[in-house]
Amino acid sequence: MGNTIELDHVSKAFDGKTVIHGLSAAFEDGEFIAILGPSGCGKSTMLSMIAGLERITSGRILIGGTEVQNKAPKDRGCAMVFQNYALYPHMSVRENIGYALKVAGVPKEERHRRIAEAARVVELGDYLDRRPSALSGGQRQRVAIARAIVREPKVLLFDEPLSNLDAKLRHGMRMELSQLHRRIGATSVFVTHDQIEAMTLAGRVMLLNAGRIEQFASPHDLYHRPASTFVASFIGAPPMNLITVTGDGSALRLPDGTILADHGHTGGVTLGIRPEKIVTGAGTLLAKVLYREDLGSHCSLLVQLGGGQTILIASPFGTEIGAFDEIRFHFPTEQIHLFDTETGLRANS
């Protein structure tokens, strides 16, 4: 039971070109899932396939345990919030919200009650008789959400719903969406290219790259235990430093022999370390600062290692360091991630 979503070896090809490669995953009942990835990774296609707006080439999609891949959108129990809101311009806000109920043949009285209720949830009360063209971006967004929740759907799908709002509004809507999800409890799938949206809203994040799952885990794991160099460099701003090193069983060395960190690994490997985990002010490493950005709370330093590779260091003490100064720092062993240089996959546990 429950409104689970199961993707079972789902593939999609457009004109013979595969964009989703046999993808499998399961979403729990009531979970808030974010599908994250760079543009063109197939995340919107994924959402359309769950919604039924796009046919799948092979595989199965199950909602609440029932196969739906051959069902029409209306028979899947999903509602969707679109990127450009997709409000019907010739209908009032009330008609927009109530259209699904009207199509479903819900009696007028009940329709009005439910429209009012949905409008109350998104705080839209005063605008019910206006046309969408008379609303601001944030208000349109609320109408779009009200339209989605008015049917009490099993599954709520969001297609980059916040990308058309300005930064301030986006932050507010993020909090509201999070509260809304807690209140309604529908299984929600949220597509975005913005990692902050994904990390703050979702219980679990599915990171897609070129039609494949790179990692499907909690935001915490995504950040602290990236499964591949792709995840490591996609999540976090600034992204994780990735340095090609060689391990001799006791230390990881740069090609010129400089010891970066103590570690038991043997052989060539990609070392990853987040800029903010590098400890400055003490240590064995000494390098020149090429460029410095003061961000108030901390400083971002571009530093050149021996052998020419550059790394970023985020340091809370940055203000004391000028450009072209030499700074001392070290990589704490417990903060080091290792990735297979060939496959990019995580190598340490």
Added chain:
Amino acid sequence: MRQTFYSGGWLYAALVAPILILIFTFFYLPVGLAFYWSFFLEKPFGGGSQFVGLENFARVLLDAGFWSSLWRTFLFMMLAASFGILLALLLALAADRGIRTSRIARNVLIWPKAIAGASIGIVFTFIFNPFLGLFAPLNEVFPGLWNPRIDGADAFATVVIAQVWTGIPFNFIILLSGLQTIPDTLIKAAAMDGASAWRRVRDIQLPLLTPQLFLTFVLEFVQTAVDPFGLIDTMTNGGPGDSTTLLIYKIYTDGFHSYDLSGAATQTVLLMLFVIAMVLVQFRLEKRVKYER
């Protein structure tokens, strides 16, 4: 107009002069002359004209032939415009679905635009010929069932069909481009809201297509007032009897065969007023259903 940034003067005058001279000479002058001749009569033995007040109008308006051809023109406009737009709408809705057939259909369906009414009239005359054409076998079984040469209703129908044929391309282009400006996500949203394809057409696509539908109706009404001339001239010559004599054809025969300049001019004035009235009525209607995107 928001882009103005040059000031008027000689250059401005020189730029607008050609088109003004052209339309004054070959449009406004003829229109004015039509009004002039509707109040004047040509003197019988050469040269000059004589003011006759409303006599010309009285003569035309008392002529039963005028009223019947005006009525036929109205009927023809209604039938040809309605069928032409309805068929084009169906085809545009189908072509908008982006299936494989629609690419070729988009091309083929506008070919009639390139074929003159008079040329296709000749082809249709043959196709509808009671003895040689498509329905000839039918006539052998039921003699006299179909004969546009004798039966006025048959003849009228052939001209309507031919006019619909020639009118489809333009309506189709306008309606299809109108459909394509409707954002895809609106259709998807309606699908998510549970609307079936037919319901989406009715509730979303048609309402959003009203500007284009009005445009096609306005243009069809203007065109169907004059376009059928080429068809009538090659298919029926206004007959049998007067059954396909639309006003445009009557004006031509009165003016160029009976040399009744004043009569033809008066009828031209009345037809102009009729067309303008039809167009204005449509603009009034359109104002009522406007919405903002």
Added chain:
Amino acid sequence: MIETTRGIDRTAATVLIVGMTFILSPLVIALIVATQSYDEFVAAGGISLLPGQHFIGNIVQIATETNLPRQVLNSIIVATSSAAIKCTFAFLATFALVFFESRWSKLIFALTIATVMLPLDLIVVTTYQVVANVAMPLNWLIELGWYASATPTAAPHLEWNLLDTYLGIAAPIATSSTSVFIYRQFFLSLPRAAAMDGAGPLRFLIDILLPLSKTPLIATFIFWFVGGWTSYLWPLVSATSSEMQPAIVGLSRLATSEPDRIPEVPMLMAGALFVSFLPVVLIAVMQGRIVKGLNLSEK
């Protein structure tokens, strides 16, 4: 599009195929009959969908025994010149209307757009009078002057008859000024920056506006070319000699020449195809560019 609706796609395909059949069947029938000889046609006693071998023969007959080749040339000249006049005049005027500050612009725009409401064919009777003597308005002025100055002699009378000339046939066709509307929409959609680097008006017109307007210019030119080609009533009355008549008029004269015997249907069908070939090919090849250039979606 929503893909889970195969049945509807099938219905749509059926609608399109029926529509194309309706459009194409007269043309196909004309083409098949045009391949038959007169004897074959009479023997079949009506429409026979069996193609014959005489297509080339019929076309050769059209080309050698009728005036149609010459008349096709007339059509090319009339259609090209009316389309060229339409596009050039409208382009210059719209440039002035959109980019110049003038209190006349509104009026001029209204005057040009009003021509769309009343097609040429509606006013052929008096247009004929005007073209028979284009100097008519000048004569009025002269007479007025003569009358005012009380000169006893008769006023001079100017005559400039354009009937049966290419100019006389093409110019009235060129009056309909829909292009002004299309160009205006296009100009207004251009980014302002395109015109802001301080170039003089003519420089701007030639160096910036003209190259930018290629798409709508080509589209409208072809559209008006085809329009000029297919016009019938006006050329019918204004071209009085067979040498000056455009092809469509020539074809219809062929059709009405022999009323009593079974008409030369195969020849007529060949003729109908002969006079329609060029514009149909033009429309078929340029379809995409025309639709894009006319920008009909934005009313």
